[in-house]
């Protein structure tokens with residue numbers, strides 16, 4: 136049995152189907168990531184899995200407990216670190232953790248022991264007795280992670296744990312996440328729209344777009360699907376059709392005035408690609424070559440870049456202004 140089983144989970148808000156028949160399983164101890172742009176449905180999925188939101192249809196279970204039928208059992212076994220800050224800023228770090236432990240019915244001695252442990256993990260021991268309102272954004276996030284772990288959850292859910300943090304703090308948080316996953320075998324489900332985070336941190340990644348999981352595998356296998364280098368051409372006009380007949384071009388994705396071509400030995404093919412465009416009277420304005428990333432996987436499965444999606448999402452942005460979620 137998997138510690139997390141998700142079957143056709145679906146949720147519609149008025150006109151938007153935020154989560155559309157999402158299915159996946161997570162074995163115990165895995166560090167699983169949901170990667171996707173703004174509005175993909177990551178938070179809505181997480182809210183259903185953590186019993187905060189009732190699905191319209193489909194099912195999910197955590198450690199054998201159904202998220203609809205057995206909400207309390209599910210809640211007792213999970214930890215959550217969500218986008219909305221949930222710390223009491225007028226209390227110290229230690230008091231926040233202690234309060235949380237009491238809510239979970241932990242005995243005093245155990246609380247004391249565990250507080251020391253989780254503070255140590257996120258390197259906040261020396262600030263434990265300061266008020267949270269004096270913490271930096273990164274420290275608050277670390278304390279939230281500590282709090283999520285306080286009651287020994289079987290599964291820890293983290294919704295964009297590094298959103299809005301600087302690169303250095305982000306890497307620190309990855310380190311804690313990795314460490315507690317390895318040392319404590321805590322299963323972790325996290326969401327992110329940072330590709331490098333999904334790539335470097337997660338054992339497997341589900342790529343979400345418009346409420347659906349469009350691809351799911353290890354980052355390596357996902358990138359191997361591209362199986363080639365990615366050459367991106369900025370063109371003055373035209374579409375990808377001129378390249379589709381070429382034997383060495385494995386795939387073509389058009390996005391705006393750019394074409395991403397999946398080709399082996401990309402650096403050797405660039406002159407041919409430019410010459411081919413010239414033959415069709417099309418000028419190539421710029422060329423870029425890179426090894427496949429999860430961004431290319433997203434592009435291949437959705438026909439859009441993560442950035443295109445986020446930029447084209449003005450309506451959703453109004454509902455979830457990115458700044459409002461920062462701490």
Ligand SMILES: Nc1ncnc2c1ncn2[C@@H]1O[C@H](COP(=O)(O)OP(=O)(O)OP(=O)(O)O)[C@@H](O)[C@H]1O
Pocket residue numbers: 148149151152153171172173174175176177178179180328451454455
């Ligand atoms: N309470 C709600 N009422 C109406 N629409 C909602 C609600 N919550 C989410 N949505 C819509 O559902 C879709 C998915 O939103 P969700 O917050 O799950 O996306 P996300 O992948 O977490 O995005 P982000 O990266 O911005 O956090 C969006 O179109 C959003 O506007």
Ligand SMILES: [Mg+2]
Pocket residue numbers: 177178179218294
């Ligand atoms: Mg979200």
